[in-house]
Amino acid sequence: MALRKTWAVALVGVDGVLVEVEADVRGGGLPSVQLLGLPDSALQESKNRVRSAIENCREQWPATCVTLALSPAAVPKTGTSFDLALACAVLAGAEHVPPQRLAGTVLFGELALDGRIRHADGLLPALVAAREAGVRCAVVPAAGLAEAALVEGMDVRGAEHLSDVIAWLRDLAELERCPAPNQQVPPSVPPADLADVRGQPEARFALEVAAAGGHHLLMVGPPGTGKSMLAKCLCGLLPELTGQDALEATTIRSVAGDLRSDPELVRTPPFVAPHASASVPALIGGGSGMAKPGAISRAHRGVLLLDEACELGTQRLEALRTALEEGEIRLARRDGTLRYPARFQLVLATNPCPCAPAREIDCQCPPQARRRYLGKLSGPLLDRVDLRVHMRPITAFALRGGAEPETTAAVRERVARARIAAAARWSEHGWRTNTEVPGPVLRRDFALPPRETALLDRALESGAVTARGADRCLRVAWTLADLAGADRPDREHVATALDYRDRRAV
Template sequence: MSTTRTWAVAITGVDGHMVEVEADLSNQTPEFKIIGLPDKSLGEAVQRVHNACKNSGLDLPRRRMTVNLSPASLPKHGSGFDLAVAVATLAAGDAISPRSIRGTVHVGELGLDGRVRPVAGVLPAVFAAARAGFERVIVPQANAAEARLVTGIEVRGARSLAEVAVWHGADVEIPEVPVEEPPAVEEEPSESLDLADIVGQESAVEALVVAAAGGHHMLLSGPPGAGKTMLARRLPGILPPLTEGEALEVASIRSLMGDRVACLDRTPPIEAPHHSASVAALVGGGSRVARPGAIVRAHRGVLFLDEAAEFSRVALDALRQPLESGAIEVIRSGFTARFPARFQLLLAMNPCPCGNYGVRGAECTCPAQAIRRYATRLSGPLRDRVDIELRVARVAASRATAGGRSEFSTAAARQRVADARGRAAARWTGTPWSRNADIPGTWLRQGEFRLDSADRQPLDRALERGALTLRGYDRVLRLAWTMADLAGLARPRQDEIGRALLLKRGMTP
């Protein structure tokens, strides 16, 4: 009896778990079986491995072969285990060195001709291997650049099973096979969208800068053509670039989605799902494999819901928990997948179904009941989690046709945001937070950051009258601190409190 071992990685959510792949050879009727809670695609690895070995000139022994994936209680899915299963079985038959594969992690799918095909989730898999102390990982050549984003571990990119076998001591010819590249996803860079293109919306642009400086959630309400989408699309461009750690988090999520990741993109992502999106499309789901939703893909960036009132109310209310915790858990029978979801929410909606309610010179044809029903599509608890509610009006014809561009550009706004965030980060040094939007309300209501009663007076009165909840009270305080940072003040004053209160209530400061 001969038992050999190597390693693979199982991905649950964005976390990788090391899986020991054991191959055992016994003198019984020839059979090849994989055990250890594999899913259907992993169970089909038997045929892929058999044909890949044969077409690579590597013969499997004609005896009973049992491959165990340990821990057996951990669900395993996907074709990324193919390469580890193949090298473990080849080592059991003495075709390659068992000692060589023991300390190496193998990730990759096999083609029937023996080529090693790219798989999704290579970046979090290599992260898991590095954290577990492994020194070498073999991945598909198409995923090698992505895997090398992880430091402290040797990465080898393989084109074929024969190439991997030669690295482990086999004496076979390495065929010339093309590299299968994952599909590239081309996105319009946010840098091409400049705030200078927006004319006549100075108060809205200033509110957008406040939202960016503090990481605050925002709701834009106004008639069609007022510029809500133009404003929203320019938010990522004024956000500070991602840190290396944040960029790696975003790249790991892109890797899970199967996108090609060759370098770290420091631009915050933006996701804008259609209003017909389901709850699963927004927050993630899946029966056998948990797939990230739009809020996960927007991690460390912006989630823009245009025509927010047209979304299902159930889907919108599903955002409430991730907005508070910064993460989402997909719980299914047998496994729980946890995804990061720390995004900045940006909502845009019309004042009524026809869009003309309250618009000067326009006629609204909606019944009063339809207007009320439309406004309540965003529930009170969801609105309470939004820091800024801004009413956007249409630009007058004289200003729209005057020509020229605004003097306030994206570059200038980005610098203001960076300066304000720098002041906030310096203030919160020594805490787990760096943005004002993330600070617990108790820190702002108690201790050294508590404001004077005279400055808090309008806010305290609003809380006593029931115009604000305690959550809303805390959000106004966070807004006030952000306004103080933008103004270069050490602490908010009554003026900043009043302006923050107006923004929270949906009024122009």
């Protein structure tokens, strides 16, 4: 009997913390099992799962006092992914398996009572955290090998049963190695093409501006005018995710449990469209213990569409304000405060009134009802939306004839050139799109001549726009200049950016 240790990973949001799992198996004392280190209810139950799994593998459970400690003790431990590490630590402490291969090896997986190793959510961020902590070997469920292949620089092995891991520790067998990651990226298929959208030239150009600069967009108009279809086209205009962005988006899918059926690195910007009845926790994240990511985190580096936005209600809409400004959401729960990234493009789509007729002249809502309906989009929320567009009813000429609309591929080329120009301009500062540039930098280091901003200055003095709104106008003006191939915005670009903030569009 001895003191042995191995390693596991505790997840706090999308961040992982390397956890040392110690097993002290002593010869004296009454038979008992103590689990220390802030375990949650699911982890407390692991004592029974681990014992049954070991005995069903025809191994002897120590008939003595077993003390299991998870360090650092101050970090909350949640979930069932510690089962495999606890079982191996107990077996090593009872001297049933040699401890050599446990040194520097992370074990991740949930145990069934018969010893089968089940997949647990969060494998990808756990392996990333282990790699950053200097660990280079890991044993994971065989079902998670495809997901583990997304992490480079790790010797990952998969096992389907605890007996397989025991044989590997005894150097009697080898475990299945992680397959080489698939380097061929399948071509992305946008959910909709701009060629399918008839009419709406103002909204189409606003969508192009939003894609080029990463701006938020509001579309107001009667039903059936193409608001939802345009929003779905936005992902097709955005560039493919690469590097850290792709890893962040995939990590959120792993924590949310969405990576089991499709263990591929996320390359296409996510598109998330929650129902109008979605609750606040469904939008921003929630749950007992450690909160799970919500819709805004699932849309990280992609697009969040809130269709029928006024039906969501003020409370749910106002919950988005912090994430829009800071690019992340912080959730305080019983077991601690955690952070989920939430840097997305927001697209709001709404009808102009509750009755929502096809023609606005047929509206039967009294003025106070229209104001109350659109008033759910508060001033502080609208102040964070860069582009506001009023949609017009589709005419028969636009539907059946007229010029053939541009395709997504054609518009995407212009968007790519504009993004390249913006990235080159802000590269030394670490920003990639115009929407990421702080307002003070635009006003101080990249200030436009007073004659170019005269209209914006008058709007600011008259109270037509706020200081935040003026900064967002400047960002949109820079995006318009990038689309036009200009070195810097001129008076027309500033005027167009200011026109897109016209509250009459709401």
